[in-house]
Amino acid sequence: MSKMGKSYDFEGWASKFGVRCSDGTTVRHGAFSHNNGKVVPLVWMHQHNSVGNVLGKARIEERPEGYYAYGSFNDTEQGQTAKMLLEHGDVDSLSIWANHVRLTPMKDIIHGDIKELSLVLAGADPTALVQDVIQHSDEGYDEYDGTIQSGFEFEFIAHSGDEDDEDEDEESNEDEELDGEESDDDVQDEDDSEDNEDESDEEIEHADLPKEGKKMAGKTVGDVLNTMNEEQRGVTDYLVGLALQEGAKDSDDEGGEEMKHSAFENDEVMEQDVVLSHDDMNLILSDAKKFGSIKEAAIAHGVENLEVLFPDAKAISNTPEFIKRDTTWVDVVMNGVHKVPFSRIKSLFADLTEDEARAKGYIKGKYKKEEVFSLLKRTTQPTTIYKKQKLDRDDIIDITDLDVVAWIKQEMRMMLNEEIARAILVGDGRLASDDDHIDTNCIRPIWTEEELFTINVTLDATVDAADEDAVAKNFIRKAIKSRKDYKGSGSPLLFTTEDMLTDMLLLTDETGRDLYDSEDKLRTKLRVNKIQTVPVMEGLTRTVNGKTRKLLGIIVNLSDYNYGADKGGSVALFDDFDIDFNAYKYLIETRGSGALVKPFSAIVIEQEVANG
16 A cells, blocks of 8 residues: 555554453443544643643544554644654553443443543553554655554553454554555545545444344444433343353453443443333332332342342441540640659648748847748659450451451550540549549549649629520639639640530620630630630539539649659550450550649639539
């Protein structure tokens, strides 16, 4: 065939029919029939984010063996660079990008829409070949380079195939070039749609159609399938899927079946192999009550592959979600306290607030009095806090969806931290007689600390506890006025309940305008560095001098609270196997102590409530 006057720069295979790729997919006859003759952009490496990646254009031609492409580069710098790379043999792979890809249960590609052809560095399917690179000379004839191998891939589906038929494909391509001069002439006019249709008509006759199917001449498979309604197309897909499943064992690695398929349009969706008509579905629904469920009714009517209609439930997470309180405050407490490397905390103070400790004036001849002041001291001893769990070994082996041991250890550490933080702030809440009670003389709660360390403030008795606005206003007033007695370090934090914070934020003036339209403005008003809500403070009460007090807030700088543990008392995790009961036991524990070490370093705000 003459090689004169070609208007394109290269030609080659975009994909071949019947090639089983490494991901198990195979392009079948008619998959892109409606793209026959289509001119698509020629792109570099499927990059669609820049106009500079468009190198030219390519015309797609359907042939009995697959889809052939004629490509021409544009005059841009990128286009000419790509052309030189191809002529020099530096780039040797083609790849088509298609969407609306439809797959049968056997992962055969039966439908798609080619959007672009890309020049890529490395392909996966060796049967997609650049057959000829045309070098246009000044003398008016075209020079040809040798055959260049290329690959084929989808954006959504990456393909690769065996290399056994490579030489055979190249020979068939060379024969086609010698016999197809008329087809090459047609390619010169890339926009000639009529020639494209004629070309497609000739090629469709080579398909494996029955003799009575000769009346299809003049129509592509896509044209015929487009005449079907939705129900007919669904049945066709169902039958094709069953046929492919029956013939899967006899199909070789090359995927020898050549069948025309149809599919509903939908991106990246596997073809369903169960199709029910409206009548079938209505009958199943009407019998659902009789059989007890739609699933049982479907079985009674002979519907198979129920996993498609009634798929198994899928977990949204590999590990179970914890149902727990908000533990944000736990990190605030644990990171805020001052940690020391010893567990016995001794506090020693000299009270200089009494008049006896004041300096005195001297009158000549009078007796000089000695200074008198109180020396205060206390020692805080350590206690052990632990959490223990047990898992049967059979359960550990049977649970394969997650690392249940790691998950249990995570839960143990999380709950241990919460218990320590609770003990530091308000105590564990258990009775002193309870075996699980955390000794308050070892980890001293800020809420119930001695008056030397904690300033106790009670709302005015005249404030009605049911009047939320009155309680909120009085809380703010008491918090601000009590700061004169505060001797703690720096700017403290306010720990309070969600209800108390909400009531303060909802305060309005006489015109209905918010007094504090943000938490930051309220924080500034209260003269605290941060407001932290604590769920375990909700509803906490204690009895003082025969009266019940409800906890509303704690103002403290946690750096004034020492939490200490000796070297052997830091958090440790132990595990052991019980041979008698075939179970693993896990223990996490710590031994430490905690207490405020600075006088008047905390403010506790409470409200007296009616007993009973």
